[in-house]
Amino acid sequence: QWQAVSNPQREIFYSLYVLALNGKQHLPTMNYYKARLDQLTTHSRFMLAAAYYLIGDADGAQKITAYVEKAPGEASRMTGGSYSSPIRDHAISLYTLVSANPNDNRIPLMAKQLAEMSERATWMSTQENVFTLLAFGKMSAGLKPGNLTVTASDGNKTIATYKNKDTRFKTASSEITLSAKGEGSLYYYIEAEGIPKSGINAQQDQILKVRRELLNRNGTPVNKNNIKTNELLVVKITLNTTDNSLIDNIIITDLLPACFEAENPRLTTERELSWAGQQSLPDHLDFRDDRVNIFASKKTTGPMHFYYMVRVINPGEFTWGNVGAVAMYNGFYYSYAGHASLKVN
Numbered sequence: 001q002w003q004a005v006s007n008p009q010r011e012i013f014y015s016l017y018v019l020a021l022n023g024k025q026h027l028p029t030m031n032y033y034k035a036r037l038d039q040l041t042t043h044s045r046f047m048l049a050a051a052y053y054l055i056g057d058a059d060g061a062q063k064i065t066a067y068v069e070k071a072p073g074e075a076s077r078m079t080g081g082s083y084s085s086p087i088r089d090h091a092i093s094l095y096t097l098v099s100a101n102p103n104d105n106r107i108p109l110m111a112k113q114l115a116e117m118s119e120r121a122t123w124m125s126t127q128e129n130v131f132t133l134l135a136f137g138k139m140s141a142g143l144k145p146g147n148l149t150v151t152a153s154d155g156n157k158t159i160a161t162y163k164n165k166d167t168r169f170k171t172a173s174s175e176i177t178l179s180a181k182g183e184g185s186l187y188y189y190i191e192a193e194g195i196p197k198s199g200i201n202a203q204q205d206q207i208l209k210v211r212r213e214l215l216n217r218n219g220t221p222v223n224k225n226n227i228k229t230n231e232l233l234v235v236k237i238t239l240n241t242t243d244n245s246l247i248d249n250i251i252i253t254d255l256l257p258a259c260f261e262a263e264n265p266r267l268t269t270e271r272e273l274s275w276a277g278q279q280s281l282p283d284h285l286d287f288r289d290d291r292v293n294i295f296a297s298k299k300t301t302g303p304m305h306f307y308y309m310v311r312v313i314n315p316g317e318f319t320w321g322n323v324g325a326v327a328m329y330n331g332f333y334y335s336y337a338g339h340a341s342l343k344v345n
Helices: 012-022 026-033 042-054 058-066 086-099 107-120 126-141
Strands: 151-156 159-162 178-180 204-206 208-215 232-241 247-255 260-263 284-287 290-298 304-312 316-320 323-327 334-337 339-342
Touching: 012 026, 026 042, 058 086, 058 159, 086 126, 086 247, 107 126, 159 204, 208 247, 208 323, 232 247, 232 290, 260 284, 290 304
Parallel strands: 208 334
Antiparallel strands: 151 159, 151 178, 204 208, 204 334, 208 232, 232 304, 247 290, 247 323, 260 304, 284 290, 316 339, 323 334
16 A cells, blocks of 8 residues: 655755854754654755754754765756755755764765766756855865966966966957966866857757747737838747646846847836737846846746837847747756847838
């Protein structure tokens, strides 16, 4: 006979951790779950232990982590709720062990596993990056400083030099050489951005599917080669999933061409679009000079429709890049589509 097992929500223990982090710990709830460790998932136990460590109760934290007989196993990636994922949960567990009991014999293996998981990941969420950094940062705090000097160069030109101080630099070069002298460890991070030389962005749908239409105020598609200056147009964005998946915390970003200026409904009188049926309500709208960001969660099957208005301000020929949709806490879900050329008279 099967028996359903119900574990307390993981958000509870993340909340206890955040409260403890800010010096506002809720001991009655912490003690309640400390007495019921058998009802908690591995991740929840480590998060509870982290809360105890933060309030100065290292013995309590160590007793909770000792309850776990092995390193935490794999978990599914969540796009909402507690934002749990295998990497994030593993990093929290390592951070807690290093904090509560730096001599725990599980730490070397867990650190190796976390390093391998991070190296294999093609994308990591904010939660994964932060807790991984906290875990390895806690470990590296006990390392002895070295006498390392590192030079970043572009050909024969020196761009930056590192010497016992965090160093940042920007460059337009695609080939940078790092040269190190001395002993010690260096951690570096590279971020690259730009546009394809061809000016054409490929259409990609990975579970998420986003599409964009340019319409006039009557809901009729606009001829993109015959747009008039000072026209007021409507941009319709449709969001769906290719397999009817339900996904939380999606951000849709539409980069505006230089011929368009977004009409911010928070600053102007709302215009009635009677033909725009089944409008979806976003979680949040963000209007900027060069883009419109729409934050939404897909909680039901079927497409979601969003509308915003733009005014045509400049004549000429322009390129309108893809509209993109990405799940903020799971980079596996994304979509890019809608590249177009515009001619404004």
